[in-house]
Amino acid sequence: MNQPEDIVNKLSELGYRLTPQRIMILSAIENSNDHISAEEIYAQVMAKYPHVNISTVYRTLELLKRLDLVTETDLGGGRVRYHPAEKGHHHHLVCQECGIIIDLDESLLTSLKDALLREHKFIADLRHLAIFGRCVNCSK
Amino acid sequence: MNQPEDIVNKLSELGYRLTPQRIMILSAIENSNDHISAEEIYAQVMAKYPHVNISTVYRTLELLKRLDLVTETDLGGGRVRYHPAEKGHHHHLVCQECGIIIDLDESLLTSLKDALLREHKFIADLRHLAIFGRCVNCSK
DNA sequence: ATAGTTTCTGCAACCTTTTGCAATTACCAT
DNA sequence: ATGGTAATTGCAAAAGGTTGCAGAAACTAT
Numbered sequence: 001m002n003q004p005e006d007i008v009n010k011l012s013e014l015g016y017r018l019t020p021q022r023i024m025i026l027s028a029i030e031n032s033n034d035h036i037s038a039e040e041i042y043a044q045v046m047a048k049y050p051h052v053n054i055s056t057v058y059r060t061l062e063l064l065k066r067l068d069l070v071t072e073t074d075l076g077g078g079r080v081r082y083h084p085a086e087k088g089h090h091h092h093l094v095c096q097e098c099g100i101i102i103d104l105d106e107s108l109l110t111s112l113k114d115a116l117l118r119e120h121k122f123i124a125d126l127r128h129l130a131i132f133g134r135c136v137n138c139s140k
Numbered sequence: 141m142n143q144p145e146d147i148v149n150k151l152s153e154l155g156y157r158l159t160p161q162r163i164m165i166l167s168a169i170e171n172s173n174d175h176i177s178a179e180e181i182y183a184q185v186m187a188k189y190p191h192v193n194i195s196t197v198y199r200t201l202e203l204l205k206r207l208d209l210v211t212e213t214d215l216g217g218g219r220v221r222y223h224p225a226e227k228g229h230h231h232h233l234v235c236q237e238c239g240i241i242i243d244l245d246e247s248l249l250t251s252l253k254d255a256l257l258r259e260h261k262f263i264a265d266l267r268h269l270a271i272f273g274r275c276v277n278c279s280k
Numbered sequence: 281a282t283a284g285t286t287t288c289t290g291c292a293a294c295c296t297t298t299t300g301c302a303a304t305t306a307c308c309a310t
Numbered sequence: 311a312t313g314g315t316a317a318t319t320g321c322a323a324a325a326g327g328t329t330g331c332a333g334a335a336a337c338t339a340t
Binding site for chain 1: 325326327328329335336337
């Protein structure tokens with residue numbers, strides 16, 4: 001598994017400044033076991049750097065998203081979650097009943113992307129999709 | 141094409157009160173040619189009923205969504221859009237480059253839903269999806 | 281080490297949407 | 311028509327996220 005420094009290095013390579021705030025934001029994202037929200041990132045960075053501003057967190061996330069270094073997804077719950085792009089490429093099924101989140105690998109989406117390309121010449125950008133519905137236990 | 145009264149009647153049938161605000165909100169939705177935002181609905185209702193509150197609009201939209209009378213989708217642009225559920229069931233392709241919105245009928249999503257049911261026993265709730273990517277003109 | 285440049289950040293205001301609470305009112309029974 | 315009930319609404323605050331602007335600071339050249 002790649003180290004946080006890899007994204008840091010990549011930012012530098014791409015000509016972006018490495019500020020303390022950014023390094024800490026990147027650490028928070030990389031150190032999270034799962035998806036992490038902006039508010040959670042902010043709280044972790046605040047613990048070490050009380051002057052950081054929430055708008056800096058959002059701006060950094062926007063930059064990382066644009067550079068394909070993180071992916072964002074809406075798993076419900078009223079806030080967006082983030083995830084390092086390099087930590088596997090996958091999607092999720094979210095049960096609207098019990099809230100369970102099921103990992104979904106790329107292959108099922110691949111046929112959709114292929115069909116969109118074939119029939120609409122559209123290149124779908126399905127990076128981190130969340131599909132809502134009802135799971136096996138809740139569909140009775 | 142169904143008349144606004146149909147949804148009004150359905151609300152009544154389901155035991156919900158028909159308030160002037162709701163009737164006007166429903167009219168605004170039904171009378172829109174395309175997708176309509178909460179803010180646009182609010183502006184239309186405000187024109188005839190200056191005391192209506194934006195939170196009433198959001199609450200009514202939430203109710204209609206829950207009752208499958210409208211569908212909501214995020215076509216980008218920083219706000220959610222709504223659309224009568226009975227006015228055809230479809231999805232969209234949204235080009236991140238030029239912003240064009242391409243209608244996408246149900247059939248391409250049907251195979252995805254079938255696969256999710258078959259391989260995960262998951263009943264996907266794909267009511268009004270927006271898939272982002274790049275269109276034929278922007279994929280060069 | 282210093283100065284210059286340009287990116288980045290903090291601040292405060294703003295936007296879209298949600299929520300708790302008390303007052304209003306649609307509906308129903310009489 | 312009247313009274314009662316409970317759903318609905320308006321209000322104001324709040325939540326998650328965005329943005330303009332001016333000052334701070336990362337980076338580079340000397």
